[in-house]
Amino acid sequence: MSSRLQAEHLYKVFGRRPDDAVERIRKGADREELREDGVTAAVIDASFSVAPGEIFVVMGLSGSGKSTLLRMLNGLLEPTSGRVSFDGRDLTALDDRELREVRARKISMVFQHFALFPHRSVRENAAYGLEVQGVPRAERERRADEALALCGLAGWESSWPDELSGGMQQRVGLARALATDADLLLMDESFSALDPLIRRDMQDQLLELQKTLKKTIVFITHDLNEAMRLGDRIAVMRDGRIVQTGTAEDILLRPADDYVASFTKDVDRSRVLTAESVMDTEVRGDEADCGCETADPATPFTQLCALSARLSHPVAVVAGGEGEGGERRLVGVVPRQRLVGFLGGRPGTEGGEPVPCDRPGDARGEKVISRA
Numbered sequence: 545m546s547s548r549l550q551a552e553h554l555y556k557v558f559g560r561r562p563d564d565a566v567e568r569i570r571k572g573a574d575r576e577e578l579r580e581d582g583v584t585a586a587v588i589d590a591s592f593s594v595a596p597g598e599i600f601v602v603m604g605l606s607g608s609g610k611s612t613l614l615r616m617l618n619g620l621l622e623p624t625s626g627r628v629s630f631d632g633r634d635l636t637a638l639d640d641r642e643l644r645e646v647r648a649r650k651i652s653m654v655f656q657h658f659a660l661f662p663h664r665s666v667r668e669n670a671a672y673g674l675e676v677q678g679v680p681r682a683e684r685e686r687r688a689d690e691a692l693a694l695c696g697l698a699g700w701e702s703s704w705p706d707e708l709s710g711g712m713q714q715r716v717g718l719a720r721a722l723a724t725d726a727d728l729l730l731m732d733e734s735f736s737a738l739d740p741l742i743r744r745d746m747q748d749q750l751l752e753l754q755k756t757l758k759k760t761i762v763f764i765t766h767d768l769n770e771a772m773r774l775g776d777r778i779a780v781m782r783d784g785r786i787v788q789t790g791t792a793e794d795i796l797l798r799p800a801d802d803y804v805a806s807f808t809k810d811v812d813r814s815r816v817l818t819a820e821s822v823m824d825t826e827v828r829g830d831e832a833d834c835g836c837e838t839a840d841p842a843t844p845f846t847q848l849c850a851l852s853a854r855l856s857h858p859v860a861v862v863a864g865g866e867g868e869g870g871e872r873r874l875v876g877v878v879p880r881q882r883l884v885g886f887l888g889g890r891p892g893t894e895g896g897e898p899v900p901c902d903r904p905g906d907a908r909g910e911k912v913i914s915r916a
């Protein structure tokens with residue numbers, strides 16, 4: 545995987561003699577021991593890479609070290625140990641002037657409570673990052689207006705912040721970040737202060753924008769549902785450490801430990817799972833080519849359930865076909881009992897023989913399905 549942003553063995557210790565504290569941690573001291581000496585190990589040995597265009601979510605409870613980690617990524621905090629590189633440049637080695645330059649042009653932050661300037665118009669607020677960069681007024685207003693339109697605020701450019709709802713104000717914050725053309729967006733609990741419906745709306749909007757903008761995004765949240773909705777990959781933090789990094793499906797289906805598993809208990813699995821994540825790949829071949837409806841690997845779980853209810857046998861999951869090199873291949877099957885098992889929180893057992901198909905056709909099938 546090519547990487548845009550890379551964190552290598554990052555540590556951040558607050559308190560006396562931080563370097564000694566890092567050494568003690570490396571030798572096995574735990575966070576509580578250090579705390580007794582008045583030292584806080586906020587981030588411990590964090591390593592990850594973020595690919596271009598990826599939304600990388602860092603998820604964890606309050607105090608787990610998320611914000612400290614994020615502040616090291618843009619150089620606001622200097623790591624006690626470890627390295628951050630962006631596009632191959634070691635941010636930890638830059639002097640203050642170079643760092644300010646990178647922060648102004650390449651990296652944008654979107655905070656939870658966006659401090660809009662009350663006596664500036666929405667347009668001027670959105671253009672603020674460009675003003676800091678010294679972009680001439682006409683150009684910065686044009687770019688601010690474009691960013692506001694992208695965020696659904698066309699027509700509000702001349703309004704004052706207090707004329708906007710909380711959700712709209714947060715959009716101005718997002719527009720400010722987008723207007724600068726920065727490639728890396730660091731979003732710290734950016735939607736956490738919003739009402740649930742508006743929050744969902746903002747999540748949708750971010751995903752929609754991302755389809756065309758393809759920014760590299762690190763998004764901090766304490767909400768696992770938000771993490772799963774937004775994240776191409778998710779890092780779960782606990783007590784300063786990243787305990788698991790993976791896709792939503794990895795976290796849900798293969799939690800690294802009981803702690804991660806306890807987080808996923810309340811997740812609505814049907815929103816996350818797809819045919820690919822629940823199918824049985826030990827394909828038997830007797831569900832393939834009978835002419836019944838099939839799923840593809842990306843078919844969402846809810847559609848899969850509806851499909852399963854319409855069939856008298858397991859759902860065949862078929863890949864390939866149009867635009868993918870022609871041949872359609874059976875890649876897995878989903879027996880109904882398996883769906884029930886996944887909803888209950890663990891892969892189901894197949895239980896019982898598949899029911900033979902009651903529609904005409906060759907129910908024995910082959911693993912390769914010829915195109916109709």
Ligand SMILES: Nc1ncnc2c1ncn2[C@@H]1O[C@H](COP(=O)(O)OP(=O)(O)OP(=O)(O)O)[C@@H](O)[C@H]1O
Pocket residue numbers: 558559584585586604605606607608609610611612613766
């Ligand atoms: N400047 C600081 N000085 C001392 N300790 C700090 C400082 N900043 C953070 N900490 C401590 O580091 C730990 C991690 O804090 P951090 O704010 O990174 O966690 P978080 O996961 O972002 O939590 P929250 O969601 O509540 O902001 C906490 O124990 C916090 O008290």
